Amino acid sequence: MSAIAIARAAKSAFDKSQLISASERIDALSEIKNQLESMKDAVLVANGEDLRAAREEVDAGRMSESLLKRLDLGRGDKWDSMLQGISDVANLPDPNGKVTYASELDDGLELYRVSCPIGVLLVIFEARPEVVVNIAALAIKSGNAAILKGGKESNSTTKLLAQAIAAGLSKTSLPETYIQTIQTRAEVSSLLKLDEYIDLVIPRGSNSLVRDIQNNTRIPVMGHADGLCHVYLDETADLQKAIRVVVDSKTDYPSACNSTETLIVHESLVTTVWPEVATALINSKVKLLCDPTTLSSISALSDVDSYARPAQESDYDTEHLDLVLSVITVPSLQAAMQFINTHSSHHTDSIVSESELSISAFCRGIDSAGTFVNASTRFADGFRYGFGTEVGISTGKIHARGPVGLEGLVVYKYMLRSKADGGHIVGDFGTGKKQYKHAPINAEQVPF
Amino acid sequence: MSAIAIARAAKSAFDKSQLISASERIDALSEIKNQLESMKDAVLVANGEDLRAAREEVDAGRMSESLLKRLDLGRGDKWDSMLQGISDVANLPDPNGKVTYASELDDGLELYRVSCPIGVLLVIFEARPEVVVNIAALAIKSGNAAILKGGKESNSTTKLLAQAIAAGLSKTSLPETYIQTIQTRAEVSSLLKLDEYIDLVIPRGSNSLVRDIQNNTRIPVMGHADGLCHVYLDETADLQKAIRVVVDSKTDYPSACNSTETLIVHESLVTTVWPEVATALINSKVKLLCDPTTLSSISALSDVDSYARPAQESDYDTEHLDLVLSVITVPSLQAAMQFINTHSSHHTDSIVSESELSISAFCRGIDSAGTFVNASTRFADGFRYGFGTEVGISTGKIHARGPVGLEGLVVYKYMLRSKADGGHIVGDFGTGKKQYKHAPINAEQVPF
Numbered sequence: 001m002s003a004i005a006i007a008r009a010a011k012s013a014f015d016k017s018q019l020i021s022a023s024e025r026i027d028a029l030s031e032i033k034n035q036l037e038s039m040k041d042a043v044l045v046a047n048g049e050d051l052r053a054a055r056e057e058v059d060a061g062r063m064s065e066s067l068l069k070r071l072d073l074g075r076g077d078k079w080d081s082m083l084q085g086i087s088d089v090a091n092l093p094d095p096n097g098k099v100t101y102a103s104e105l106d107d108g109l110e111l112y113r114v115s116c117p118i119g120v121l122l123v124i125f126e127a128r129p130e131v132v133v134n135i136a137a138l139a140i141k142s143g144n145a146a147i148l149k150g151g152k153e154s155n156s157t158t159k160l161l162a163q164a165i166a167a168g169l170s171k172t173s174l175p176e177t178y179i180q181t182i183q184t185r186a187e188v189s190s191l192l193k194l195d196e197y198i199d200l201v202i203p204r205g206s207n208s209l210v211r212d213i214q215n216n217t218r219i220p221v222m223g224h225a226d227g228l229c230h231v232y233l234d235e236t237a238d239l240q241k242a243i244r245v246v247v248d249s250k251t252d253y254p255s256a257c258n259s260t261e262t263l264i265v266h267e268s269l270v271t272t273v274w275p276e277v278a279t280a281l282i283n284s285k286v287k288l289l290c291d292p293t294t295l296s297s298i299s300a301l302s303d304v305d306s307y308a309r310p311a312q313e314s315d316y317d318t319e320h321l322d323l324v325l326s327v328i329t330v331p332s333l334q335a336a337m338q339f340i341n342t343h344s345s346h347h348t349d350s351i352v353s354e355s356e357l358s359i360s361a362f363c364r365g366i367d368s369a370g371t372f373v374n375a376s377t378r379f380a381d382g383f384r385y386g387f388g389t390e391v392g393i394s395t396g397k398i399h400a401r402g403p404v405g406l407e408g409l410v411v412y413k414y415m416l417r418s419k420a421d422g423g424h425i426v427g428d429f430g431t432g433k434k435q436y437k438h439a440p441i442n443a444e445q446v447p448f
Numbered sequence: 449m450s451a452i453a454i455a456r457a458a459k460s461a462f463d464k465s466q467l468i469s470a471s472e473r474i475d476a477l478s479e480i481k482n483q484l485e486s487m488k489d490a491v492l493v494a495n496g497e498d499l500r501a502a503r504e505e506v507d508a509g510r511m512s513e514s515l516l517k518r519l520d521l522g523r524g525d526k527w528d529s530m531l532q533g534i535s536d537v538a539n540l541p542d543p544n545g546k547v548t549y550a551s552e553l554d555d556g557l558e559l560y561r562v563s564c565p566i567g568v569l570l571v572i573f574e575a576r577p578e579v580v581v582n583i584a585a586l587a588i589k590s591g592n593a594a595i596l597k598g599g600k601e602s603n604s605t606t607k608l609l610a611q612a613i614a615a616g617l618s619k620t621s622l623p624e625t626y627i628q629t630i631q632t633r634a635e636v637s638s639l640l641k642l643d644e645y646i647d648l649v650i651p652r653g654s655n656s657l658v659r660d661i662q663n664n665t666r667i668p669v670m671g672h673a674d675g676l677c678h679v680y681l682d683e684t685a686d687l688q689k690a691i692r693v694v695v696d697s698k699t700d701y702p703s704a705c706n707s708t709e710t711l712i713v714h715e716s717l718v719t720t721v722w723p724e725v726a727t728a729l730i731n732s733k734v735k736l737l738c739d740p741t742t743l744s745s746i747s748a749l750s751d752v753d754s755y756a757r758p759a760q761e762s763d764y765d766t767e768h769l770d771l772v773l774s775v776i777t778v779p780s781l782q783a784a785m786q787f788i789n790t791h792s793s794h795h796t797d798s799i800v801s802e803s804e805l806s807i808s809a810f811c812r813g814i815d816s817a818g819t820f821v822n823a824s825t826r827f828a829d830g831f832r833y834g835f836g837t838e839v840g841i842s843t844g845k846i847h848a849r850g851p852v853g854l855e856g857l858v859v860y861k862y863m864l865r866s867k868a869d870g871g872h873i874v875g876d877f878g879t880g881k882k883q884y885k886h887a888p889i890n891a892e893q894v895p896f
Binding site for chain 1: 462463466467551553557559564566567647648662663666668670686688689692693695696697700785786789800804807808809811812813815816817818819820821822823824826827828831832833834844845846847849850851859860861862863864865866867868869870871872873874875877884886894896
């Protein structure tokens with residue numbers, strides 16, 4: 001199919017799916033799970049092909065060993081947790097049909113704002129083939145049609161996973177084109193132009209993937225390119241909290257977007273708290289890129305020559321994604337906040353502080369999706385937040401921000417119903433005529 | 449100032465404004481109102497200049513009389529209602545600081561999702577100069593910095609209004625560059641490229657203005673290009689409701705975006721309800737562009753030759769914005785829904801029906817911001833919905849949809865606070881370690 005045919009099929013599948021009940025969507029998830037179970041051997045054979053091809057790439061130095069590992073669906077409990085993920089999503093509360101505003105505009109004229117799916121999602125991701133199943137489950141549960149593009153390294157695997165999804169859907173009244181997979185970048189390029197049919201693009205992958213997509217579409221994009229997170233050690237920082245939060249934020253999983261890339265130290269801590277934090281970081285094998293003040297105050301530490309060096313200006317705008325941390329001194333909370341608002345990617349920033357004033361100012365003054373207090377930036381995650389799943393993390397400023405759960409895949413519509421004889425018309429209202437009543441209605445669901 | 453300097457000043461003003469209290473924002477609105485009162489004569493003199501220049505344009509046939517009227521700030525109660533509008537916005541509930549999700553992730557680790565401003569708004573509108581004041585009030589109340597561009601026809605007036613706003617702001621701790629006005633299209637073009645500094649573009653004006661902006665920026669755009677609304681007369685439509693809803697939807701204010709452009713008639717009504725509706729429309733001087741079925745069934749009506757003619761395919765995708773209505777017959781509710789989902793601009797569509805099944809299906813199956821029952825499409829309006837104000841109407845599929853009140857100018861952030869000794873780190877959780885608690889917290893405001 002051409003890109004436009006795929007997009008039209010998705011839109012049409014979405015329109016047709018609007019009257020399908022939540023329980024039937026749950027049945028569809030269960031059918032897909034059954035199909036996957038019965039196709040397990042075939043999927044793992046296909047996965048083996050992808051792995052063999054990937055091994056050649058690794059041997060030739062064109063692919064990293066860690067990417068190869070992420071391709072492997074047979075590794076550990078990956079297969080089982082992929083299937084468990086489908087059941088987990090099926091069991092989440094339905095995000096649709098919730099009334100968030102209801103008002104009687106006039107006697108017998110009732111307005112309901114009710115959550116509903118967005119429409120057609122285009123989801124582009126890299127490497128891990130199980131994401132196909134994960135995203136398909138999220139889309140079906142939230143009532144959105146989806147077009148999925150995985151990494152080319154996992155093409156054989158995702159083809160089989162897509163077959164299982166289609167076979168599962170065919171046993172329900174959801175259209176088979178409700179979830180479609182595509183294989184080529186050329187298709188992605190064409191689809192990114194079709195804002196008439198596609199409502200939201202969700203890129204999950206490298207900085208360059210996300211940025212490339214953002215630069216090439218008018219369709220709203222939900223995701224994050226950079227994860228430039230900060231920890232700020234306030235004047236009143238507790239030493240133990242400082243050490244624990246900074247080390248965890250940097251070392252728990254350095255290649256994650258919610259890892260910290262820059263440490264900001266209040267100048268009053270430079271010869272007290274900072275050297276102890278630096279020692280803990282060096283013990284964890286973290287390389288430190290320091291401004292002159294923080295560098296000179298740790299010059300006596302052992303191993304400092306191997307682990308600390310002067311920072312360059314660009315280090316404060318770099319997502320290291322490794323055991324590397326930029327460090328800078330500031331004279332005040334205000335300066336720290338200005339630094340973060342300038343250099344942060346608006347993802348997650350944390351303050352270590354015992355001062356209520358500083359805590360309150362930091363949480364309100366930092367323009368990021370997450371503003372944390374005495375806690376590791378690594379907590380910025382949909383599962384840790386309790387959403388049961390994570391669609392992605394958004395650093396955008398509208399719609400959904402931070403870790404995005406199922407709620408980020410819905411929007412709302414207004415339903416207005418007249419129960420009056422003759423219906424309701426605007427011409428009956430105005431000066432000397434009827435006035436609007438605007439009486440709140442207590443409703444959790446639309447009564448019709 | 450260059451566009452980039454303007455954008456940076458706005459971003460910096462936004463960052464600085466984050467710690468300013470809601471009450472001080474209300475004070476700022478009151479100062480602006482006072483300034484406008486004291487500058488009334490000067491503003492009206494400037495408005496007179498714009499009006500004289502506009503009169504020349506009208507006389508030369510380059511501007512419409514209605515545009516000239518919209519320029520006139522001294523007309524009727526326009527000045528007073530502009531000032532009253534500031535007080536009305538000031539008195540609305542604060543949209544910020546509301547907790548919409550709160551969870552104890554672990555003992556002493558509390559997560560709050562709290563509403564907060566979006567950042568920097570770029571608002572582009574045409575003609576009516578009082579919109580400058582209206583938008584400035586909305587931005588200040590909602591905590592967003594704004595850059596405003598009015599129509600060039602009102603440049604002299606908006607310059608004075610902007611001076612009054614700046615003078616009002618200077619008496620508060622809000623930065624003077626919190627609200628900036630620009631005058632040229634070149635500045636707009638440059639600003640549309642600065643997605644690093646500008647978070648949301650709100651165009652209010654003609655279809656071509658909105659489309660041009662959508663086509664030329666990566667910044668999210670909130671608004672609507674088309675208002676292609678439909679009324680569908682279901683098999684079970686009540687005659688009186690049909691007549692009243694269709695006539696009001698078409699004639700109450702034909703140039704408004706929520707006016708109906710196409711009437712869809714179930715084939716069972718073609719010789720019963722439809723001719724009566726057509727008679728009422730013709731009596732209201734509405735031109736009818738009909739498909740063969742609806743045209744032939746009204747051939748005997750008086751005046752039909754002057755008011756009805758065959759429709760062309762393109763008429764069903766045209767926003768007439770005038771006393772013109774496209775009409776088409778469909779064999780079923782399903783066909784009507786498919787027609788609307790294909791031709792609608794996803795703004796507002798209404799069904800006239802007595803069938804609970806049809807009503808329920810229509811409200812769920814139509815993918816529009818408003819799905820109405822036995823009510824005029826003209827009700828799609830922020831004031832009528834009870835929002836107290838209207839930022840605009842959005843036909844987008846994410847963030848805010850339909851009439852947008854103050855809530856559309858806010859997003860949320862996550863604040864996470866550890867109260868535990870040693871703070872909280874992710875490394876303490878996992879298999880064989882601590883488990884997440886995810887206990888709901890009952891809170892309307894963040895307690896720190």
